[in-house]
Amino acid sequence: MKPILIPGNSFEYIYDYGSTTELRLKAGEQVRIKNTGEAIIVLGMNDPPAWTCSECGKPATFHYNEEDNETVLCNECSENPDLDECYLLPITNSPRTGVCAYEGGRYD
Numbered sequence: 001m002k003p004i005l006i007p008g009n010s011f012e013y014i015y016d017y018g019s020t021t022e023l024r025l026k027a028g029e030q031v032r033i034k035n036t037g038e039a040i041i042v043l044g045m046n047d048p049p050a051w052t053c054s055e056c057g058k059p060a061t062f063h064y065n066e067e068d069n070e071t072v073l074c075n076e077c078s079e080n081p082d083l084d085e086c087y088l089l090p091i092t093n094s095p096r097t098g099v100c101a102y103e104g105g106r107y108d
Ligand SMILES: [Zn+2]
Pocket: 053, 054, 055, 056, 057, 058, 073, 074, 075, 076, 077, 078
């Protein structure tokens, strides 16, 4: 059987649920398994990036997308009553974090 991915190969993947997210991925390691005939589940997870609050420098927990896609806030700063909470989205360990209406999935 010819492998589909070989370590070092790069490829692109596009999520499109109304707000497109483009990923550039690289195969990192080949894992040999015994073929049992059962379905294989492939899981991949990145190390979550550290987000720093745009206002105070503490660890951030929310995106705030009212004016841009760059503003992130900590819990304390996200409680500012001047903010419109409909623009607050939780930071998740996903390339879709901060994308319109994305609040995370089962594993992030
Ligand atoms: Zn803060």
